[in-house]
Amino acid sequence: MLQQATGLFIAETHTDAVTWHFTVEQMLVSGKTQYQEYQICEIPTFGKTLFLDWKIQSSLLDEHIFHECMSQPAMTVHPHPKKVAVCGGGEGATLREALKHRTVEKAVMIDIDEELVDMVKLHMPEWHQGAFEDPRTTLLHTDARKYLEENKGAGFDVVLSDLPDPLEAGPAVYLFTKEYFQACADAMSDDGVLALQAGAANMSYPYCFSSVVATLRDMRDTFPVVRPYWAIMTTFLLPWGFVLASKKHDPLELTEEEVAKRFAARGVNTRYYTPRFHESVFTLPEYLLEAIDRHGRVLTDAKPFIWGA
Secondary structure (H helix, E strand, O other): OOOEEHHHHEEEEEEOEEEEEEEEEEEEEEEEEOOEEEEEEOOOOOOOEEEEEOOOEEOOOOOOHHHHHHHHHHHOOOOOOOOOEEEEOOOOOHHHHHHHOOOOOOOEEEEHHHHHHHHHHHHHHHHOOHHOOOEEEEEEEEEEEEEEEEOOOOOOOEEEEEOOOEEOOOOOHOOOOHHHHHHHHOOOEEEEEEEEEEEEEEOOHHHHHHHHHHHHHHOOOOOOHHHEEEEOOOOOOEEEEEEEOOOOOOOHHHHHHHHHHHHHOOOOOEEEEEEOOOHHHOOHHHHHHHHHHHHOOOOOOOOOOOEEO
């Protein structure tokens, strides 16, 4: 049942310089799990929108941009991805994008918050589009890092790390460190590919993104290929960063024609990350290249990144 909430808005602080206000036309559902609060609202222009702990996460306006970028570069660069791990990704949309590739035989999604996923299954079908019921899907509710550490040698061709930002005292602080990335590598095949969301890629707060890039580049013996990329996210009101790290395959070696060929062979259709746009997502502006050089530092469990925005 819809609860009328005309006149309400959600205020989200980005930095001490900026607070964004989102007008709430209707509050569709809200609640609290063991790990976080959730709110699903109708927002003008954005449509149905998910907030976690009153911070915007995803909207129907452009969730396809985030989730295509989260999944498709890594899935596409691997020549034959059969086994995929999705770490986090509670909405089911990262899983949805991975399953577009008919080469996939098994997809394991590991999200610790079972209550949230159950809520999403019911109230956000536009995101998962039946991916949870796909016979190739195995859904687990446990700690993603623990799962990877316990499944060393599992042979995942692609690991998609769609996890929350590393907020202080939050569950994701140790999911952006060298030790976590090594656990990912150890659970991957010999030519496996890792992709992760890596935080804001704007001029005012490129620090998490820069440090994730620096950390993966420091692991050159494990990941010889590290390619940062980005997307413009209207929902976040800023550009967002991602990083692809590969044991062998380099997305910059894929031509538009080869991406199109792989999409056609695997039955993949996209709206943002298209064959024509493939090279563009990996073309960073100068300010991000400078930020990586200036602010990037190697993240470890002893010295993780703590989100300060």
